[in-house]
Amino acid sequence: MIVGDLKPLDEIVSSVAGYRRILVLGCGSCVTVSLSGGDREAAALVRELNCMVKTDGAPVSFEVGTVLRQCEKDLVSSFCEVPPDTDAILSLACGAGVQTVGDAFEPLPVIPALNTTFIGASDEAGVWREMCHGCGDCLLGVTGSICPVARCAKSLFNGPCGGSQGGRCEIYIERPCAWAMIYFRLKKQNKLHLLHEVRMPRDWRTATAAGPRERRRTGIGGSAGETNKSAQ
């Protein structure tokens, strides 16, 4: 799940300065679950903005709306209603959602109200942990299903580093060392031999090193399907 946090209110107030009719647009998926960007949060943000936005006499009005997924162009085009005379959209979606809405309603300014933080998984109610960086070349099959890219503070491919102590990470002592976790997981699986295989420096073009990525689903529009192609 994509996790996002509301930007500081002062920053949001600055970013909407000068606009008079603003649609505050929640997203009904990931950020609704993390209670940062759904319709309830959009309504709460409007209440705050009504108190904080200073005008030079001309009133500022806010409308609230929600789209199930702002990251899906079809849903945005079909179900997002922008009231007439809206001069900006304040989006409570992740960066992908903000950009999709921006494309759909170009040239209307679409302003992010959230900082998109990470792809996380929930292991207890209301707590998400970063689990994946979307690197495009998953190696969980040889690391006991524990990601060293996202969960090791140094993203090491051959670990642990020399600072791992008592199963704790030297960078964040309160957190477990990802490579210690990998060791104990592989041990339980009788796969410790995997740790003896030295992994060469990887080709990060599958991640963000080759620019924005694109994936085409197999079979759509007669396509044979392609994955992990650079979009540019």
Ligand code: SF4
């Ligand atoms: S190896 Fe890459 S794709 Fe797999 S979980 Fe880690 S970051 Fe995500």
Ligand code: SF4
């Ligand atoms: S202590 Fe473990 S998690 Fe921390 S940087 Fe070293 S190998 Fe990575």
